[in-house]
Amino acid sequence: MIILRYVKRLIISFMIILAALYMYDWYNSYQGTNRVSGAHTSIEQSIEQNEDTLSRGDRIYRVFTFKEHVSEALERRVPPEKWVKSDSIPENAKRALVAIEDKRYYRHGAIDVLGVIRAFYVNTVAGETLEGGSTITQQLVKNLFLSSKRIMSRKIEEAILAIEMEYYYDKDEIITMYLNTVYYGHNYYGLREAAEGYFGTSPGRLTLAQSAMLAALPNAPTYLDPHVNYEAVKKRQKLVLQEMVAQDMITQAEADYAYEQDLGLREE
Numbered sequence: 001m002i003i004l005r006y007v008k009r010l011i012i013s014f015m016i017i018l019a020a021l022y023m024y025d026w027y028n029s030y031q032g033t034n035r036v037s038g039a040h041t042s043i044e045q046s047i048e049q050n051e052d053t054l055s056r057g058d059r060i061y062r063v064f065t066f067k068e069h070v071s072e073a074l075e076r077r078v079p080p081e082k083w084v085k086s087d088s089i090p091e092n093a094k095r096a097l098v099a100i101e102d103k104r105y106y107r108h109g110a111i112d113v114l115g116v117i118r119a120f121y122v123n124t125v126a127g128e129t130l131e132g133g134s135t136i137t138q139q140l141v142k143n144l145f146l147s148s149k150r151i152m153s154r155k156i157e158e159a160i161l162a163i164e165m166e167y168y169y170d171k172d173e174i175i176t177m178y179l180n181t182v183y184y185g186h187n188y189y190g191l192r193e194a195a196e197g198y199f200g201t202s203p204g205r206l207t208l209a210q211s212a213m214l215a216a217l218p219n220a221p222t223y224l225d226p227h228v229n230y231e232a233v234k235k236r237q238k239l240v241l242q243e244m245v246a247q248d249m250i251t252q253a254e255a256d257y258a259y260e261q262d263l264g265l266r267e268e
Contacts, residue, residue, distance in 0.1 A: 041187060043077060051146055059157065062145070066164045070177075073144035077181040078190045084203045086176040089191060092208045092250075094175055096215035099243040102136040106171055110137045110162035138162045140178045184214060185221030198226065200266045208250065209258040212240040227268055234259075 054062075062069050098105045104112055112135050134142070141161040165174060184194035191203045194214055199206070206214070216236035217224050224233045241255040250258075 041183070041189075043189070044183070047073075047076065047145075063160060063164065066161070067168055070144065070165075070168075074177065074181060077144065078193075082190055082192045083180055084176075084191050086172055088204045089176065089179060090204065090206050090211060093179065093191065093203070093206055093211040093214065095244060095249040096208075096211045096240050097136070097175065097179065099247055099249060100215050100240045101139070101218075103243065103247055105136050105175070108135065110166040111135060111159055134158075135162065136178055137165050137174055140174060140181070141165055143178075143181055143183075182218050183221055184217045185225050186227075198266060199264050201264070207258070207261065208241075208254065209237070209261040209263055212244070212258060213237045213263055215240050226263070226265055 102112070104114070108114070138158050142158050145161060146158055169177070180190045180192075183189055184198075186197055188194040188197045191206075191214070194217075195201050195203045195206055195210070198214070199210055201210075213226065213233060216233055216239070219236065223229060224236060226233045238259055241250070241258055244250045245252050245255045
């Protein structure tokens with residue numbers, strides 16, 4: 001009886017996924033494919049071009065061979081020799097990311113329903129997009145697999161893959177993957193390249209000030225380039241630090257000291 005119930009649930013889940021992918025693929029075709037790309041580099045453009053050519057069958061196959069595709073996707077963005085292990089990443093780098101991108105990260109699943117509702121309310125009241133509803137897990141699967149174009153078919157697939165990501169990997173593994181593959185601007189992918197490129201240091205030696213600045217960058221890596229728009233990145237760094245204070249990750253005194261501290265940016 002238990003086995004039959006499990007098989008029944010599996011079949012129902014498969015049918016729901018299949019129906020969702022077909023329905024949103026049709027909707028995507030109805031919208032047209034000329035959505036604006038958010039790809040920053042040739043790496044992301046290549047991932048996006050490959051994604052745009054995948055058939056429905058390819059997408060369904062990826063759902064059922066997820067872990068294999070994760071390994072391949074990680075290496076496409078960052079080579080193994082540049083990978084930073086979790087225990088070599090400063091806690092403040094992880095905390096800063098959670099504080100600014102997904103403050104309920106450790107308390108919700110792959111999708112934060114409350115976060116989506118809050119973002120919808122804030123953006124509706126403001127009349128512009130001030131908050132996003134995507135979790136760190138959703139952002140990770142989008143970075144690894146999906147097109148940056150804002151189309152509905154991507155969002156439903158993003159949700160499905162995020163659920164799979166949290167099924168196979170724990171929270172620390174996911175945040176480690178995120179920090180190792182996210183784009184920090186200046187053609188720097190992952191924490192190692194960003195730490196060495198911006199500050200001439202290793203990830204393990206990042207200060208609170210540097211960690212907060214790096215957490216600020218993925219939101220708009222081109223606009224927030226510290227070599228071009230230092231004032232803007234300092235403003236967002238301060239926001240990261242204040243969010244860390246609000247979430248009891250650091251004290252106000254630590255935040256104030258970090259904000260005033262010299263970042264040690266390398267000259268271009």
